Amino acid sequence: MxxxxxxxxxxxxxxxxxxxxxxxxxxxxxxxxxxxxxxxxxxxxxxxxxxxxxxxxxxxxxxxxxxxxxxxxxxxxxxxxxxxxxxxxxxxxxxxxxxxxxxxxxxxxxxxxxxxxxxxxxxxxxxxxxxxxxxxxxxxxxxxxxxxxxxxxxxxxxxxxxxxxxxxxxxxxxxxxxxxxxxxxxEFGGFTFRDIGRPGIDKRSGIMPPKLARMMINIAGVADKSKLLLDSFCGSGTILQEGLILGYKNIIGSDVSGKAVGDTKRNISWLFDRYRNLEKDEYRINIFQSDVRNILKTTPGGSVDFITTEPFLGPPLHSKPKRIQSERMIRELEPLYLSAFGQFYKLLKPGCPVVFIFPVFEEKGIFSFVNIIGKIEKMGFRQVAFDQPDRNTVFQEITKRNTIIYGNRYDFVMREIIKFRRI
Ligand SMILES: C[S@@+](CC[C@H](N)C(=O)[O-])C[C@H]1O[C@@H](n2cnc3c(N)ncnc32)[C@H](O)[C@@H]1O
CATH class of the missing domain: 3.30.2130.30 (VC0802-like)
Incomplete structure (x- = not known):
């Protein structure tokens, strides 16, 4: 023992x-x-x-x-x-x-x-x-x-x-x-180095901490490193970078923004330059510009093994939004997320996971959540509960709907981490 x-x-x-x-x-x-x-x-x-x-x-x-x-x-x-x-x-x-x-x-x-x-x-x-x-x-x-x-x-x-x-x-x-x-x-130095050292950063669309990207990939729980990982809102490529470091050999990244695609490409070649232990020839990487709603034009259905992604979480904010504003933003974002899951259903092989982020807003202790879990389940997904100890009241960041909130109430927008499995 x-x-x-x-x-x-x-x-x-x-x-x-x-x-x-x-x-x-x-x-x-x-x-x-x-x-x-x-x-x-x-x-x-x-x-x-x-x-x-x-x-x-x-x-x-x-x-x-x-x-x-x-x-x-x-x-x-x-x-x-x-x-x-x-x-x-x-x-x-x-x-x-x-x-x-x-x-x-x-x-x-x-x-x-x-x-x-x-x-x-x-x-x-x-x-x-x-x-x-x-x-x-x-x-x-x-x-x-x-x-x-x-x-x-x-x-x-x-x-x-x-x-x-x-x-x-x-x-x-x-x-x-x-x-x-x-x-x-x-290896605290490596995370910081990748966070601030890489050339392509877009402050407007929100910088994802590499540690969070790493955790999300690990939470997907895919042992076989030859499986195909997709990030369909790749931004500057933080998730893809961490996927490469973890040794996932097949990677697709797409984003509606040409700048984001350029940033991701630059960051990935920077990564291979700096991390000489990664054998570039062993990886198959495809980064391209696409609206997630059209992604099937470039990526064959049934070809993806797992998706880890942080979608567009709303326009940049300069202060904490009022509840009425948050709820309006959520209403405007929900159709994009539902369309994305519609595409994910077609892209993913049966049984494969999606680790996704919803925005969460808080005002005076009241949280505003994206409310589409039921609709996503009806589209052919099952929400997966996170592995947690029994006495989980110790963790305020676990929500009643079994998601995990990342961030604190001083943040203009917090992230809600959620895992699904395609049926
Ligand atoms: C929060 S950022 C992702 C940040 C990324 N995780 C990173 O670390 O850089 C969201 C991204 O979604 C992209 N996006 C917004 N609408 C999209 C759509 N309809 N299809 C694909 N990408 C979209 C934005 O261009 C932006 O790069």
């Missing part, structure tokens, strides 16, 4: 949906043991390749394996044992090192704030005790000073904690303390 922790990104519900979708492509026996908005604890029979997994995911900050557990009413000696020289060198620290760097992070599972605070107070002592325990046996240990109760992935990576020491992770549950070590952190 293996037990892994995953530190969740800014939208924990989406991070969990993505995580479960990707894990389930490889193994069947994965179970969520406990979770909070910050961390998800997973138990599996099979060993997971955490490095590979974190590399693939868009919504995970860091991850690792849990190695020890004590009940909170256990004796001091049981706690001390976790940070003893023998336990640390057996399970946590690379063996050959005589000098290490370490850091400690604490995350709450299902525990009260008070308990967390009282544990936080002990951090200083913990740091010193570890240093002394190791020094007595000849290992020099320096630690990364904590400003908060946990280290950022940047801090873990920049201080080389993964190969020159350890990041010790404590998870605090109602009545137990779990300890483990971080095995991988997100």
């Amino acid at each position: 293996h037990r892994y922790f995953f530190i969740l990104g800014r939208n924990p519900a989406l991070s969990i949906a993505e995580l479960l979708s990707v894990i389930k492509l490889n193994i069947n026996d994965c179970k969520i043991e406990s979770f909070s908005r910050e961390v998800c604890l997973i138990v599996t029979h099979e060993k997971l390749d955490i490095l590979l997994l974190v590399k693939q995911l868009g919504g995970m900050v860091k991850a690792g394996e849990m190695l020890d557990e004590v009940n909170l009413d256990a004796s001091e000696a049981d706690f001390d044992n976790i940070i003893s020289y023998s336990n640390l060198t057996e399970k946590y620290i690379p063996r050959q090192l005589k000098k290490i760097h370490y850091g400690i992070s604490i995350y709450p599972l299902d525990c009260e704030e008070k308990l967390l605070e009282s544990f936080e107070q002990k951090l200083k002592v913990l740091y010193i005790s570890i240093k002394e325990n190791l020094r007595e046996k000849g290992i020099k240990a320096g630690f990364v000073r904590l400003k908060e109760r946990n280290l950022s992935s940047v801090s873990v990576a920049k201080n080389n904690l993964l190969d020159k020491g350890m990041e010790l992770i404590f998870l605090l549950d109602k009545n137990r303390l779990l300890a483990g070590k971080t095995l991988a952190v997100q």
Whole structure:
């Protein structure tokens, strides 16, 4: 039995949906043991390749394996044992090192704030005790000073904690303390590089964060990298870029705007220039200009294996719209989305997924949603519920209609992520 922790990104519900979708492509026996908005604890029979997994995911900050557990009413000696020289060198620290760097992070599972605070107070002592325990046996240990109760992935990576020491992770549950070590952190630099480094950007049509694009592709849950991915509102190609990085070899991108098509083409050739590990000859990429409503003129019916797309979400806004305005925008957008799904039905093979975005607006706590799920289902699709833990009231971003909201109420427009499967 293996037990892994995953530190969740800014939208924990989406991070969990993505995580479960990707894990389930490889193994069947994965179970969520406990979770909070910050961390998800997973138990599996099979060993997971955490490095590979974190590399693939868009919504995970860091991850690792849990190695020890004590009940909170256990004796001091049981706690001390976790940070003893023998336990640390057996399970946590690379063996050959005589000098290490370490850091400690604490995350709450299902525990009260008070308990967390009282544990936080002990951090200083913990740091010193570890240093002394190791020094007595000849290992020099320096630690990364904590400003908060946990280290950022940047801090873990920049201080080389993964190969020159350890990041010790404590998870605090109602009545137990779990300890483990971080095995991988997100490649934060790569996402930022692709976000701001690429040449073709169109601020007017809204910039999609590459991490969100990555999560949406992973949520589609397509294991076979030779399957054909379509983004029929490709904009500057963020989804397609992430698809290429993930290794999907057959890609179609289309957009009604000539500028968007040009941006996507430039961004994709920039990507191949910068990411020399991607073998250009292995990919089949087709980017062209088309209104989604006419896409069957250029793309044969029944040829597409999955669609991940962010459609036009309405005209650019300069302030939060009033409810009456939002509802008018929604009414104007719905026919475009319905037409798009009409085309998707013809393009997709039976059983294949669509991960789509609807705009959501909020005014004084009242949300305005696109209301066409029933109509889309009547067209030959079934909405797919996201994989989530049972106690999902922890996640305010999950809506009653089982979609996930991305963004916050200060945004002029938020995104609602929804998954369908063609029947
Ligand atoms: C929100 S943007 C997509 C952004 C994209 N995900 C990215 O990261 O760049 C929506 C895109 O839909 C395109 N669009 C609007 N109406 C369309 C239509 N009828 N058919 C195809 N594309 C359309 C716009 O030109 C715009 O590029």
